[in-house]
Amino acid sequence: MGDILVITEHLKGEFQDITFEMLGKAKDLAGESGRQCVAITFGSMNGKSDELGVADSVISVGGSDDYNPESYAAAVQSVVSAKSPSLVLVGSTSMGMDIANSVATALDMPTVSYCVDVSAGSSGFSCTSSMYGGKMNVVTNVDGSALVMVLAGAFNADEGKSAESPAVEDFVAESGAGKIRFKQLIEPEAADVDITQSDILVAVGRGIGSKDDIKLAEELADILVADLACSRPLVDAGWMSKEHQVGKSGMKVKPKVYIALGISGAPEHIEGMKSSSTIIAINSDKNAPIFDVAHYGMAEDLFDVVEELVEELE
Numbered sequence: 001m002g003d004i005l006v007i008t009e010h011l012k013g014e015f016q017d018i019t020f021e022m023l024g025k026a027k028d029l030a031g032e033s034g035r036q037c038v039a040i041t042f043g044s045m046n047g048k049s050d051e052l053g054v055a056d057s058v059i060s061v062g063g064s065d066d067y068n069p070e071s072y073a074a075a076v077q078s079v080v081s082a083k084s085p086s087l088v089l090v091g092s093t094s095m096g097m098d099i100a101n102s103v104a105t106a107l108d109m110p111t112v113s114y115c116v117d118v119s120a121g122s123s124g125f126s127c128t129s130s131m132y133g134g135k136m137n138v139v140t141n142v143d144g145s146a147l148v149m150v151l152a153g154a155f156n157a158d159e160g161k162s163a164e165s166p167a168v169e170d171f172v173a174e175s176g177a178g179k180i181r182f183k184q185l186i187e188p189e190a191a192d193v194d195i196t197q198s199d200i201l202v203a204v205g206r207g208i209g210s211k212d213d214i215k216l217a218e219e220l221a222d223i224l225v226a227d228l229a230c231s232r233p234l235v236d237a238g239w240m241s242k243e244h245q246v247g248k249s250g251m252k253v254k255p256k257v258y259i260a261l262g263i264s265g266a267p268e269h270i271e272g273m274k275s276s277s278t279i280i281a282i283n284s285d286k287n288a289p290i291f292d293v294a295h296y297g298m299a300e301d302l303f304d305v306v307e308e309l310v311e312e313l314e
Ligand SMILES: Cc1cc2nc3c(=O)[nH]c(=O)nc-3n(C[C@H](O)[C@H](O)[C@H](O)COP(=O)(O)OP(=O)(O)OC[C@H]3O[C@@H](n4cnc5c(N)ncnc54)[C@H](O)[C@@H]3O)c2cc1C
Pocket: 204, 205, 206, 207, 208, 230, 231, 232, 233, 245, 246, 247, 248, 249, 250, 251, 261, 262, 263, 264, 265, 266, 267, 268, 269, 272, 282, 283, 284, 285, 288, 300, 301, 302, 303
């Protein structure tokens, strides 16, 4: 019975959260199905394998720390060919898309995309994919070896962290040297806020009506010691900057409290905030889809509610 492989991701010497999300899930699946959970590391990241203690073991393929789609995919391909895993968990990320598609094509393996859940069955695995921006869930049953691309935010990263030290196997992988060369890491300009780390978010939607009225939401955010977030139309209109945008083409956030003001709850927005612990929605339309995911809701004019709230809290 093949193992469950997790393709780790790193940037600037740190494992990325998606690694721990996948590890936690892989460990559960391995436990349920009597398999081993094995992580693959690249470059010098084997030196940090004690951060991957949830894995039963680590395979280090070495190579460069700088991501290269050709060489990383070739290394994964070598490991998958040699170890015949049951399941390979890959992030549904820029790096994961490169690797999964390349390995799947080379080894003629099926790929399950946009996966938000996986469970072990009697003869294989059942994978749930969130399709069409969250409008539809599709279940795929996998009973042979497959690559499963996991959406960021699908699993709890804390479940993939432990203080154990897994055994590390050095694996001599194919170099995969081809036409692509790493030249430079170009980082985005530093944002004044990182909403993915906020405990409380006050999120503003098109219902706010005008750029000037955003200051009301700002007042509420100040009192609650919260950060300000928004839906995409506000960024498109130039009312707020991109680092505040939540959703499919923005940030995936998981605050303790998410207050949605005048946000309708389009699937592309929900995708980015549905994992928040408590969602409070204020929308004048009682049929707005945001109420389907909200824990608390008020079908009221946001200005009436927020003005009163600010007054009370002050
Ligand atoms: C490929 C793609 C990617 C996308 N990515 C994202 C993304 O990352 N993030 C994102 O947010 N969207 C994204 N979108 C856009 C998305 O489809 C929606 O258009 C958008 O989320 C709607 O934003 P909204 O809820 O603020 O506006 P609207 O849908 O216009 O909703 C405004 C809401 O405000 C309510 N309202 C109006 N006045 C008041 C008032 N006075 N008091 C209370 N409520 C009031 C209305 O009832 C309405 O429900 C994407 C779309 C596509 C196609």
